[in-house]
Amino acid sequence: MPALIPIKKSHIRYYNKFPLYYISKNGEALLYKKADKKLDKELLERNQYPQFFIQKEDEVAVVEKLQGVLNIKLASTISSKGLHAIKKTLCEIVEEALSGPLENTLASLPETIEILFYGAKKKSDLLEALITIKNKSSKIVEHSVNVLALTAQYCFFKKYPEEQIKTFCLCALLHDVGTSKIDKKIIETKEKLTDKEYSIYKMHTIKGCREVGLYPTFDKSVGITALEHHERLDGSGYPHGTKQISFEAQLIGLIDSYEALKYQDKTFRKALEPYDALQIIKKDVVAGKYNKAIFIDLCSCLIK
Ligand SMILES: [Fe+2]
Ligand SMILES: [Fe+2]
Structure with a gap:
């Protein structure tokens, strides 16, 4: 058997x-x-x-088939259904992508981004809805979708070229892909991590980069973002403590931190209002951890 x-x-x-x-x-x-x-x-x-x-x-063939079907469903949901249905379908797609044995399960995500990109052009409230509408999905799925939507908002605000927007969106969606290779208890907890758990958690950067590297058709920046999004410009980040960080990783690292403060309730603190979340990040900008220009643009984008 x-x-x-x-x-x-x-x-x-x-x-x-x-x-x-x-x-x-x-x-x-x-x-x-x-x-x-x-x-x-x-x-x-x-x-x-x-x-x-x-x-x-x-399993891999099933996931591929399922993702193809879900992408078609996403496209038809965008053209005919409400925003809740769109968020639900997108979360289903991300969940499938992050839950399989990763060998092939990420392959259809660029198509998902493509569908969303045109959806966001057609429905001006789509990105905002993706962030604000709650869906009963796992923390990491919700987080990945939020970071994707915030990144897309930033890119549209900055009027980046189309191809660049799509690449940045894929970087955002997959920045934490390595967490699927780490014990779920560590990823889903609302408690503060112990030192040992935190050192395991940090490995999601290296594991994510390795996974994304299995997809030669993905832009190199996708793997680099997975690796570098927790690095900080003053060298205080991880996994390598480097000060040389790609632009994508600087941008998505900052949005990642904002999302965590703004949307995630922890047992030791509540989710914050945008202004309070930005105030906390501002301190880190002043301390030299984040790129100041990106921070100013993000603030303008969020309060536009
Ligand atoms: Fe991360
Ligand atoms: Fe993250």
Whole structure:
């Protein structure tokens, strides 16, 4: 019997191409349907079916197929549905991308960015909605979408060329991709991390850069941003304590910090109002940690 992994009930309609398994009453894994055989329509409508599983070896192909379908859904949601539905679909896409074995699961994200880019041009309130509408997704999915939307807002505000905006958006969406290789408890906690947990957490920069490096079609800046977004201009950052930081990593590092202060409740402090979050970052700008020009532009962009 192959190694099996459970599938999400909400995704059941996407599995026609793949064999599905279920666990019998006596704990035996049995084949429910062969590849390319459709699931019974009535069964789907009644929502009465057991927990299904796919073979572990199908996981990457499943995620690729699912992301393709989700991108089509995102495009049609943007043209016909409300902002809540758009946020929900985008979070689903990001969740799939960050939850798989990463070998191929990021490949469709540039297309996601492309769809969002044109969506933001059509719906002027789209980016603001992506940040403000809450969705029941994991902290890291919500955070990645927020950083993406804030970065896109900044780029549109600065009137960057189209290709540059898309690249920066992909950098933003994937800046924390390395966290998917780190213990979920450390990533999702609202408590202050212990020293040991913090040193594990810091590794998401190096792990993220490595993962993104597996995609030769991605712009180099995507991996560099994953690596450098916690570096600071005074050398106080990590993982290497370098003062030489790419522009993308400086920008997304600053937006990343702002997002964390503004949107994330912790047990030791509440999420802050924009002005208070910017005040805290301003102190770090004065201390030489962040790029002053980027900070001023971000303030102008947020209070425009
Ligand atoms: Fe990070
Ligand atoms: Fe982050």
